[in-house]
Amino acid sequence: MSVSETSSESVEKPNIIRETIIYILMAAVAITTVGPFLIMLSVSLTQNIRFITFPIELVPTPITLENFQTLFARTDALRWLFNSVYVAVISTLGGVLTSSMAGYAFARGNFWGKNVIFMLFLGILIMPDTALIVPQFVVLSRLGLVNTYTALIGPWFASIFGTFLLRQAYLSIPRDYDDAATIDGANLWQNWWHVLMPQVVPTMATLAVLRFMGNWNSFFYPMIVTSKSDMRTLTVGLGTVARSGGDAGLDMAGAVLGFLPTLIVFVLMQRYIIRGISLSGVKG
Amino acid sequence: MAVAGSSQRASSQFLKRLRSSLPWYPFIIINALVFVLFNLIPWFSMFRYSVLKTDLLSTREFVGLDHFVRMFADAKLHKAMLNTAWFTLMYIPLLVVASLGVAILVNRPLRGMKAFRAVYFLPNITSVAVLALIFRRFLSPRPDGPLNFLIGLVGIPPQKWLIDVYQAMPSIVGISLWEAFGYFMVIWLAGLQAIPNELYDAAKVDGANGWRLHRYVTIPLLRPTAAFIIVIATIGALQVFGSIFILTGGGPVNATTTVVYQIYNEAFNFGRFGYASALSILFFAMILIIALIQSRYLRFGDDVY
Numbered sequence: 162m163s164v165s166e167t168s169s170e171s172v173e174k175p176n177i178i179r180e181t182i183i184y185i186l187m188a189a190v191a192i193t194t195v196g197p198f199l200i201m202l203s204v205s206l207t208q209n210i211r212f213i214t215f216p217i218e219l220v221p222t223p224i225t226l227e228n229f230q231t232l233f234a235r236t237d238a239l240r241w242l243f244n245s246v247y248v249a250v251i252s253t254l255g256g257v258l259t260s261s262m263a264g265y266a267f268a269r270g271n272f273w274g275k276n277v278i279f280m281l282f283l284g285i286l287i288m289p290d291t292a293l294i295v296p297q298f299v300v301l302s303r304l305g306l307v308n309t310y311t312a313l314i315g316p317w318f319a320s321i322f323g324t325f326l327l328r329q330a331y332l333s334i335p336r337d338y339d340d341a342a343t344i345d346g347a348n349l350w351q352n353w354w355h356v357l358m359p360q361v362v363p364t365m366a367t368l369a370v371l372r373f374m375g376n377w378n379s380f381f382y383p384m385i386v387t388s389k390s391d392m393r394t395l396t397v398g399l400g401t402v403a404r405s406g407g408d409a410g411l412d413m414a415g416a417v418l419g420f421l422p423t424l425i426v427f428v429l430m431q432r433y434i435i436r437g438i439s440l441s442g443v444k445g
Numbered sequence: 446m447a448v449a450g451s452s453q454r455a456s457s458q459f460l461k462r463l464r465s466s467l468p469w470y471p472f473i474i475i476n477a478l479v480f481v482l483f484n485l486i487p488w489f490s491m492f493r494y495s496v497l498k499t500d501l502l503s504t505r506e507f508v509g510l511d512h513f514v515r516m517f518a519d520a521k522l523h524k525a526m527l528n529t530a531w532f533t534l535m536y537i538p539l540l541v542v543a544s545l546g547v548a549i550l551v552n553r554p555l556r557g558m559k560a561f562r563a564v565y566f567l568p569n570i571t572s573v574a575v576l577a578l579i580f581r582r583f584l585s586p587r588p589d590g591p592l593n594f595l596i597g598l599v600g601i602p603p604q605k606w607l608i609d610v611y612q613a614m615p616s617i618v619g620i621s622l623w624e625a626f627g628y629f630m631v632i633w634l635a636g637l638q639a640i641p642n643e644l645y646d647a648a649k650v651d652g653a654n655g656w657r658l659h660r661y662v663t664i665p666l667l668r669p670t671a672a673f674i675i676v677i678a679t680i681g682a683l684q685v686f687g688s689i690f691i692l693t694g695g696g697p698v699n700a701t702t703t704v705v706y707q708i709y710n711e712a713f714n715f716g717r718f719g720y721a722s723a724l725s726i727l728f729f730a731m732i733l734i735i736a737l738i739q740s741r742y743l744r745f746g747d748d749v750y
Contacts, residue, residue, distance in 0.1 A: 180555065187550055191564045193623070197579050198567065200591070204582075213582045215594030259475045266472035273466045278473065285484050287736075291684040291705050292729040295712045295721045296487035299494060302501060319479035349468050378572035380687040385713070399574035403691045409582055416578040423570045431563060434570075438628065439635040 198420065205229070205413035213409045228414035232402075235411075237390045238418060241398035245377060245422075248310065248394055252317030253373045257365050260320045264327025264361075265353045269339065286321045291381060298385050312386040313394065317376055323368045326440065330361040367437040370430040377423060395419055495723035500716035512723035522724070524699055525707035528614065532703060533682040535618045540678055541671070544626040548633035549659070562634075566627035573687030580620050581607070581692055610700045613693055617701055620688055625681075629674055636670030637663070672743035676736055683732055704728050 204213055205228050207221035232238050266272070267279060297316075298307075306312045334357055342356045358365075377396065384397045393401070395418070402415045427434065495512055499505040516522055547565060551558050568576075583591045584606035593603040606616045640663065648662050686705040689695060695702035695710065702710070708728060712721035 183550060183553070183555070187561050190547060190550075191561060194564055194567050194627070197583060201579055212585065212587060212589075213591055214587070214589040215591050217591075255475075259479075262472045263476040266469050270469035270472065271465065272469040273462070275469075278477065282476075282480070285480065287733075288484070289680060289684055289729065289732050291686060291708075292725050292732065293484070293487050293491070295708060295718065295725050296491035296494065297483060298712070299501065299718055299722070300482075300487050300490055315479060316483040319476040321476075321480075324476060349472075353472075374570060378570075380573045381690075384690075396572040396574045399572070399578060400687075400691050403574060403577045403581060404694075412578045412582060416575045419572055419575040419578070423572070424567075427567075427570045431566075434566075435631055438631045 201413045201416045201420070204409055205417045207410055209408075210410040211408040213413075228410035229418070231411055232414045232418065235407075236402060236415075237393070237398060238395070238402075238415065240391050241393050241395040242418065244313075244391075244393065245395035248313045248317075248383075249373050249376045251310075252314050252376045253369050255314070255318040256320045256323060256372050257369045259318060260323030260327050260368060261358060261361070261365055262353070263319070263324045264329075265331050265357060267324065267328045268331035269357075282321045282324065286325070294381060294385055297382070301386055306386075308387055308389050308392045310392075313383055313392075316382070317372065320368070320372060323372070326368055327361060327364060330364040331357060334360055363433075366430075367433045367440065370426065370433040371437040373426060374423060374434070377426075491722050491725055493722075494719050495726055497719040497722075498717075499719050501718050502716075508719065512720050513727075515720070516723070516727060521699065521702070522704075522707055525702045525704045528699075528701060529683055529685075529703045529705075532614055532618060532685055533679060535615065536621055536682050537675060537678055539618070539622055540625060540629060541674060543622060544629035544674075545633050545667075545671075547626060548630045548637060549663070551630070552634055552637045562627075562630070565630055568624045568626075569628045571624070574691065576620060576624055577688055577691035580688075584616055607693055608697055610697050613697060613700045617685070617688055617692065620692075621682075621685065625678070629678065632674055633667070633670060636667050640666045672740070675743060676739050679739060680732060680736055683735065704731070 199219060200213065200217060203217065203219050203221055204210055206224045206226070208223065208225045208227060210228075267275065301307055301312050306315075338356050338360075339352055342352045347356065377394075379394075380396050380400060383394045384400065387393050387397060390398070390401075399415045399419045403412065496507060496509055497505060498508045498511075551562050551565070585591070585593070586603065586605045586608055587593065588597070588603040590603075592606065597603065604612060607613050644662050644666070645658060648658055653661060684705055685703055686709070689701050689703060689706055690709070693701045695706050704724075705728070708721050708724045711717045711724060
């Protein structure tokens with residue numbers, strides 16, 4: 162492997178012109194992805210800006226936080242931020258833990274209905290969730306659960322994809338561990354928590370990051386199940402800001418507020434995100 | 446006597462099976478409850494409500510299969526289906542080409558590739574609300590708006606973008622591409638890196654290089670990855686909603702009303718929850734059929750799925 166890698170490198174190394182062209186192309190693509198975010202940040206820190214007009218000064222004079230103050234004063238942005246953090250954290254912890262439990266049961270258990278339940282779960286996995294939004298709303302409104310955290314968190318409290326992912330992870334652990342634990346007198350819960358789960362922590366971390374990002378960025382479902390402003394998540398709330406036609410400074414302050422948390426998670430957990438996509442991509 | 450013995454044996458076996466099964470149910474009970482409440486019950490209620498005319502408040506009457514008959518004459522629905530097809534047909538080829546091109550570009554042992562990959566992935570971590578906040582401003586119809594200024598540099602006159610009947614949908618396609626190409630780049634990269642270097646070396650020995658190397662090694666071996674990407678990207682494209690909801694509200698003049706947006710409209714703007722449920726069934730069947738045809742026609746390799 163390393164031999165062939167060095168050989169392909171030695172073929173490409175002398176070609177300086179080609180390399181330069183590649184770097185120029187890559188830089189051009191990079192400008193299109195980073196540029197809008199830089200302008201977003203710059204405009205959010207600019208005083209009294211109604212429209213984004215080009216050419217633009219990337220470093221505004223003076224730099225001001227007025228747009229953020231206006232955002233927090235005029236909208237429920239702080240409340241939306243709290244809702245989003247609360248909903249995303251509970252959803253992520255709950256979803257990962259229940260996936261870990263169910264994944265363990267499907268990997269190790271031998272119980273009635275196991276295969277039937279497993280097939281049912283597979284069936285849900287292929288269902289497009291937007292097709293189910295209207296009936297979900299109908300059921301939730303009949304149960305009086307519209308505008309509640311239960312509605313926002315509920316569907317995220319279990320993950321079929323996560324259950325499959327963790328089932329695979331548990332299946333890759335040799336049975337010897339279970340046998341040894343049983344001999345030492347561990348019951349199923351102790352075997353799961355103390356013996357097997359520590360070995361699938363990387364998979365659980367991957368799932369956690371994917372779930373957190375997915376929940377934070379979800380829009381359609383949380384918009385449907387909340388009608389009161391103070392129950393909205395940040396993503397849904399910012400959607401109303403975008404539709405309300407305020408000035409550019411306010412809009413970009415909102416965009417920065419919505420973007421920063423996901424950026425922080427991405428920077429810290431990038432490895433897990435890429436791993437998760439590769440897992441879901443290659444394994445289906 | 447013998448009968449009693451065997452039934453006793455059966456019942457003791459039953460007890461044994463029960464005893465070995467019971468401890469496992471607590472592990473799946475939460476999953477099962479969430480599944481029943483948020484999937485199974487809505488699934489059944491979708492069928493039940495599809496034959497009712499109801500606004501969830503006062504009206505509630507049985508209409509049989511009227512809703513399904515009505516779909517044939519629903520011009521707005523037909524327009525929405527055409528729009529959804531139009532979006533998907535523009536989006537998928539561009540997405541496949543762009544994300545593969547970028548993946549091949551960054552799949553080299555050059556310095557700084559990891560940083561470039563991370564930067565390309567950035568748009569994908571943003572929510573649709575952030576996306577809409579930014580692009581509503583960038584696609585401003587003003588002559589000095591960001592995109593109009595940039596195309597002005599190469600002599601193209603200012604465009605109306607999202608508020609133009611013909612440009613609105615292509616604009617949404619562009620925004621969706623910007624958001625998604627980094628994600629699919631990662632999947633392509635996983636596929637590219639699964640190709641053994643020995644194959645390239647062998648092809649080089651046989652005299653292939655540059656484009657021919659890609660034509661005869663990369664592309665054939667990426668077929669399963671391509672099939673996977675096309676299927677999941679299509680399922681995603683058929684469900685496009687958020688950016689349209691925020692940016693155009695289905696307009697101008699229904700130019701961006703997709704099927705999902707129309708379902709939303711029927712339910713939440715007109716209060717026709719019965720008809721919206723029937724449309725949801727239609728939509729679900731549509732996606733299922735398209736995905737099945739695609740996976741059959743594109744033939745996944747054995748190593749995928």
